[in-house]
Amino acid sequence: MPEIEAFNIATFCNFASMSDFNIHTLGCGSAKPTPRHQPSCTVLNHRGNLMMIDCGEGAQQAFMKQRLKFNRLNHIFLTHLHGDHVLGLPGMLSTMALGNEGGSITVHTFEEGADILTKILDFFARERSYQLDFNIIKPEDALILETKSLSVRTVKLHHRVPTVGYIFEEKPKPRHIIRDMIDFHKVPFSYINRLRAGEDYIAPDGRIIPNHILTSEADRSLSYAHISDTIYMPELASRIGPVDLLMHETTYLEEHAKEAKARFHSTAKQAASVARDAGAARLLTGHYSSRYRDDSAFLKEAAEIFPNTVLNREGLVTTV
Ligand SMILES: [Zn+2]
Numbered sequence: 461m462p463e464i465e466a467f468n469i470a471t472f473c474n475f476a477s478m479s480d481f482n483i484h485t486l487g488c489g490s491a492k493p494t495p496r497h498q499p500s501c502t503v504l505n506h507r508g509n510l511m512m513i514d515c516g517e518g519a520q521q522a523f524m525k526q527r528l529k530f531n532r533l534n535h536i537f538l539t540h541l542h543g544d545h546v547l548g549l550p551g552m553l554s555t556m557a558l559g560n561e562g563g564s565i566t567v568h569t570f571e572e573g574a575d576i577l578t579k580i581l582d583f584f585a586r587e588r589s590y591q592l593d594f595n596i597i598k599p600e601d602a603l604i605l606e607t608k609s610l611s612v613r614t615v616k617l618h619h620r621v622p623t624v625g626y627i628f629e630e631k632p633k634p635r636h637i638i639r640d641m642i643d644f645h646k647v648p649f650s651y652i653n654r655l656r657a658g659e660d661y662i663a664p665d666g667r668i669i670p671n672h673i674l675t676s677e678a679d680r681s682l683s684y685a686h687i688s689d690t691i692y693m694p695e696l697a698s699r700i701g702p703v704d705l706l707m708h709e710t711t712y713l714e715e716h717a718k719e720a721k722a723r724f725h726s727t728a729k730q731a732a733s734v735a736r737d738a739g740a741a742r743l744l745t746g747h748y749s750s751r752y753r754d755d756s757a758f759l760k761e762a763a764e765i766f767p768n769t770v771l772n773r774e775g776l777v778t779t780v
Contacts, residue, residue, distance in 0.1 A: 519548035697737030
C-alpha cells in the first residue's frame with residue numbers, strides 16, 4: 461500500500477476512536493447572582509465545536525476562565541427570555557465584535573428575543589467581523605438544528621414565560637476500520653468511507669468481502685438534555701427519554717416545594733424523579749436558589765431518588 465494511503469487510514473482509525481462530548485458549567489445559580497454562583501450558562505463541547513446554552517451575566521469571563529475559544533463557538537441556544545439566562549449575551553457578542561476572527565454565530569431564540577437582541581447589538585456592536593443570524597424557535601417539541609455530527613431538539617417546558625429545554629443527540633457514528641483486515645484484503649483508501657458506512661468490499665476480481673470482516677461496531681451515539689427552567693412535569697420524562705446525561709434544574713429543596721410550584725420551578729427530588737422516569741444514565745443538578753448556603757443538600761435529596769446524581773458547580777466539566 462502506498463505510504464500516503466497508509467497514513468490516511470491510520471488517521472481515520474484514530475478519528476474513529478475519538479469521542480469527546482463534554483458539558484462545561486459556567487453558571488449554575490438562579491435569578492440572583494451570589495458570590496458563590498453565577499447566573500445560568502452552559503457550554504457543550506463536541507469534538508472541539510462549542511455550543512452555548514443560555515448566557516447569564518458574567519458568562520464571557522467564565523468562558524475565558526475555562527480556556528474556551530470564541531472562534532469555536534457557533535451556536536447559542538436560549539431557553540427563555542429571563543434576565544438570568546440572557547443578560548450576558550449583549551456583552552459577550554459585543555466583545556466578540558472587537559475581534560476579527562470572522563465566522564458566524566447563530567442565536568436560537570423566540571422572535572421577541574431576536575428583536576430585542578438585534579436592537580441592542582445594532583446600537584452597541586454594529587461593526588461585527590462575524591455573521592450574526594437568528595434561528596426563530598417556538599415553544600414546542602421540534603427538531604431545530606442538524607449539524608454533521610449532532611441533532612438538536614427543543615422540548616416545551618412550563619415556566620412563567622415561554623420556555624424550552626434542549627436535547628443534543630449525536631448522529632449514528634461510522635463503523636471502526638479493522639486495520640489488519642484492510643491491509644490483508646488490500647482495500648484501497650478510496651473505499652474506506654463506504655466501509656465505515658456499512659458497505660461490503662467488492663475486490664477488482666469480483667470477490668465480495670463482507671463488511672463485518674473489515675470493520676467493527678460503531679460507538680454508541682450519546683445524548684445530553686438541558687432542562688431549565690420548569691415546574692415539575694411528570695410527563696416530561698417520556699419526552700426526554702434515556703439520555704446519557706440530564707441537566708434538570710433543582711432550584712429548590714423539598715422544604716420549599718410550595719415555592720417551587722408557585723414560581724414554576726422544580727425541587728431536587730422532582731428533578732431526580734424525571735431522571736429516573738426518563739431512564740437517564742446520570743443527572744446533573746443546577747439553577748440553585750440564592751437562599752441556600754450548602755449545595756450538598758441538593759445532592760443528598762436528589763440521590764435518595766436517583767443515586768447517579770452529579771452535584772453541579774461553576775467550573776465543572778462533565779463528560780457525557
Ligand atoms: Zn432562571
